[in-house]
Amino acid sequence: MSLKVHNILTGELESSYATSVFAAPERHPLVSKEELLPYGHKERRYNSDGTFEPGLMVPVPIWYIEGADSKILIDTGLGDCQEIVQLQYKYGIEYVARKSKEQEIVAGLAAKGLKPEDIDTVVLTHLHFDHIGNTELFKNARFIQRASPGTVVYGDNDTMAALPDLGYRAAALVLARVVSTSIPGRFTCDAGLKAVSVDAGVPDCVVLGWEGLSPLRPSEEHLPVSIPPGGASPALGEILYLAPKHVCPTVNNFSQALIVKEGEIAGVETVSARGRESPLWAAQS
Secondary structure, three states: OOOEEEEEEEEEEEEOHHHHHOOHHHHOOOOOHHHHOOOOOOOOEEOOOOOEEOOEEEEEEEEEEEOOOOOEEEOOEOOOHHHHHHHHHHOOOOOOEEOOHHHOHHHHHHOOOOOHHHOOEEEEOOOOOOOEOOHHHOOOOEEEEOOOOOHHHHOOHHHHHHOHHHOOOOOOOEEEEEEEOOOOOEEEEOOOOOOOOOOOOOOOEEEOOOOOOEEOOOOOOOEEEEOOOOOOOOOOOOEEEEEEOOOHHHHOOOOEEEEEEOOEEEEEEEOOOOOOOOOHHHHHO
16 A cells, blocks of 8 residues: 655744753753754844744644545644634733644645545544644544543643643642751652653642642652741651652553542552553564
């Protein structure tokens, strides 16, 4: 079977410095900003009259696979740009989203001789807004979605902060123990990078039930936590509950999860989403 993959642009999004380097400055503190920036990056420039020139505009593509048994679309791209801008503004984000008439998804499909109702299968790689716009157009399609085993199932602090109006609560916590109180103004617990990732930045978690504690940069096995002046702090050996900022890497690090109901352990469940990747040659054989 011969397959052909078509690229269809559905608009473009402004990319800030932070999103361009994906928190890399926190992972590489000795590397300069200039060394981290991708080729062609530019910051937003404000004019004296209050207008501005957008920063780096990143294309938002989708892909149509031709020649398969069914008509397959990978992602559905950027939806209503005005709606996106309004939603972002609600949460304090001011990035530009725009598209031309030629970049409307109906026009892009028409250029390939297609209409939305011709598509049999839509594969959503993930659920970011620039990948799932226009889904309502594909009324005849079967949708295949790769659900994140962490954020979508358990929720995390990033999700709570982005969607405060929905009333979600994170369902997964990391249990840690205070292992050192020898330095004034801070303590250390045994939940390092192997338990809570810093891919979403530092602090990488929230210590539940303690006001003002600020997790610092973890090592492989340990997490130092700063105590505010005059603030309360846990004692040596005390148990802490950490709510990850981004829970997906945490889910991938543990084979079992304790199910807790009303303060009691109700069961132990296998984390079936863990370790799903295999070498390409093994998958093909």
